[in-house]
Amino acid sequence: MMRDGNNAAPWTILEEFTEERVSLSVHDASRLAWNVTVPVAKSGRLTYELTVELEVPTNLVGSFEPWGALQSYARLDGADERGTQPHGSPAVFRREIMGVSFKLARSRNGFVRHCTLVRSSARARSVEEADHVQSLILWISAARGALAQARAGMLACGCKREERDNEHTLADEFLSVQLWSVLTDCARALFETQRWLAIRSEDAAAELDAVEERLSEALREEIAYRKEAKFPHAEPADALELERLVSRLRWLKKHFERVLFLEGESYRVASRLGSWFSAAAAMLAYLWFFFWQLALEKHPFPGAIGSGVLVFALLTAIVYASRERLKEAGRNWLEGRAQSMFAQRVTRYRLPSPTPRARGPIVGTARESFSQSAARRPDPVSPESQATLDVTVLRFSHRGFVTRPEAAEGSAQVRLVFRLDLSPLLPRLHDAVRGFASPNVETGHIVILDVPRNYELPVRADLRFEETHEEIERTLVLNKNGLCRIDEAAP
Structure with a gap:
């Protein structure tokens, strides 16, 4: 997305930016994750259906129990900002803070997605010709503008910074660390793009130096703000302080996200x-x-x-x-x-109850099933031959609906998060690396190169609701050491 940052407020692009409703990712070394975002209907209920399929070679499956390996939870997402309401309830204020946090996350996702666009379009024309530099800078400005708007509005609460209450101070610190994390992720994506462009030409990589300068400027200003506000800080060379800062970020995030998480009950x-x-x-x-x-x-x-x-x-x-x-x-x-x-499992999501014995209103209900079926696929080495490979298709089906209780007013959507532990498959894989010997041309000695022995498993996700249909196909790359990454599916 490109827009002239001099003619419009840079953070307005966050209101127009729409993310994918369903996504696949590697959560950690052993868990495959898929996230689903379902909008909350203004009235009544919205019915949706999600299907995720993972193809695994049959000899790797063994005695795999999917329900014991599946972890899931749900939370309200996309909270609407209400401008400046310093006298609202703590739950409303925290929901507004999470709305700003979602905007910062959208700016990061937009920057990372645009870096991917830079790498894919670099063959056709230069980065400067495609105006990618200004677009990447605009995403950085959008994140900084969203936080500046919040500080001038809901975080100001009509008083000086040193006169704010503890909740507003914690919110300012939380959003500050969130911006710091966003800028860090943007820098990591930029470095990867620069490294990829450097392989093509040094000049193409140098065209992104202006983006790096803007990232550096944003980091300097935010770190200076944190020092002025006396927020916990950590020097880059002090690993212990950085560890404490990460721990504090985790607790700050839980403090504000608590109002959004739904209570799940399954049977x-x-x-x-x-x-x-x-x-x-x-x-x-x-x-x-x-x-x-x-x-x-x-x-x-x-x-x-x-x-x-x-x-x-x-x-x-x-x-x-x-x-x-x-x-x-x-x-x-x-x-x-x-x-x-019917289903193998029924799951209900409720709003957090005000008292331990009370039960909150239901936000969503889903019927879930996990099935395994045998299939045959063409031999990847010789697709035209009659040889086939036996695979087992793990299929997760999730059919449900979401409603809008009065207590959840202001929430635009529900995010469902699923994580499937694939660690039982890893011991059945071959060694993580394979060595190849080659003579060194200069010295004449033999050099052994260790090459990762990776497995590629096709994974698909399909989401349907009303007239919306989103389907993605990816390739899960893993080896004996764990899950590596998610790649685009081969054409």
């Missing part, structure tokens, strides 16, 4: 209805035994008394033993039918 359909399934299966098994017993009594076996009694006892024992087998099969059949028609 497995099979466990909730298991007793009813057992009772129904027991009734069927008893009827089976009862009818066979009546049939055997009405049709006695001819012959000697001893042989007739023996055959009658043997058949009765077989029918009695089959009753237990029928009972177990009937229970499994009922559970399978209920889960296929």
